[in-house]
Amino acid sequence: MKLYYSPGACSQSPHIIAREAGLAIDIIRVDLRTKQTEKGEDYRTINPLGQVPFLVLGDGSTLSEGSAIAQYLADQAPTKGLMPAVGNFDRYKVQQWQSFVGSELHKGCYTPLFNPQTAAETRAQALEMLQSRMAHVARQLDGREYLVGKQMTAADVYLWVTMNWAHGLKVDLSKLPNLAAYHQRISARPAVQAALKAEGLI
Ligand SMILES: N[C@@H](CCC(=O)N[C@@H](CS)C(=O)NCC(=O)O)C(=O)O
Incomplete structure (x- = not known):
């Protein structure tokens, strides 16, 4: 799993959730001004919105919107209580x-x-x-x-x-x-x- 982030931006929220949940995640820094990733890629070819956070799963599926990303990550570790169970x-x-x-x-x-x-x-x-x-x-x-x-x-x-x-x-x-x-x-x-x-x- 790859999480695109910018230091201190709203992407920090899913970043922390991933760590709280104990998930193996690669974080990739994005310069929001130049829209370049730390690997020199044009970030808009990865996320056309040019915004962080952005999650890319191992199978290539993607997720934008910090709240949805945080919920997805939290749900990978249900016992941690970061996101209460469906129906609660x-x-x-x-x-x-x-x-x-x-x-x-x-x-x-x-x-x-x-x-x-x-x-x-x-x-x-x-x-x-x-x-x-x-x-x-x-x-x-x-x-x-x-x-x-x-x-x-x-x-x-x-x-x-x-x-x-x-x-x-x-x-x-x-x-x-x-x-x-x-x-x-x-x-x-x-x-x-x-x-x-x-x-x-x-
Ligand atoms: N609706 C998005 C908004 C994300 C957002 O506003 N990200 C900011 C950083 S906190 C950003 O990437 N700004 C650069 C831009 O909008 O070009 C979400 O909830 O994740």
């Missing part, structure tokens, strides 16, 4: 949070914040929305260690990755103190540290 209501709660992170946080707030061409007013709106959506997350996490159930799932990993972006963009989440403990809890996991190291970030 918690599975849909994990999917709910994956959609929330993907649409309301990642695309809705962070994408305009990452774009240097975003107008100041739109940027201010995205920041305000991010604060309010993270306040919602913090309320949901009140008294809980993870978003769903008692153990970390694919949704927590995706949320954790986006929380790192807040740090990089100097978005102050310090008024939401339970988020710091949540972030640290996930950061401390060996698979998370291993993924950061493999991506050259520590």
Whole structure:
């Protein structure tokens, strides 16, 4: 299995899931600016969307969209609890949070914040929305260690990755103190540290 990634991007979420699940996976770095892989291939010939993450299985089948990739990888190791079983209501709660992170946080707030061409007013709106959506997350996490159930799932990993972006963009989440403990809890996991190291970030 090959996972195309860019250091610190949303592809880090399936990368961590693969490590948490103990799967043998080759990670291949993509330069998102030049759309070249570390092997010098034109990435668009592999994924026409030019985006990461992108998964290629041994038989050549491909999967795009981080949430789907994370679910697929998590389901390869069902005993790890990264994705609750089909039919368990918690599975849909994990999917709910994956959609929330993907649409309301990642695309809705962070994408305009990452774009240097975003107008100041739109940027201010995205920041305000991010604060309010993270306040919602913090309320949901009140008294809980993870978003769903008692153990970390694919949704927590995706949320954790986006929380790192807040740090990089100097978005102050310090008024939401339970988020710091949540972030640290996930950061401390060996698979998370291993993924950061493999991506050259520590
Ligand atoms: N809908 C995709 C979005 C993936 C995405 O936005 N990837 C970003 C990195 S976090 C990317 O590849 N950006 C480069 C580009 O869009 O050209 C998913 O959920 O996986």
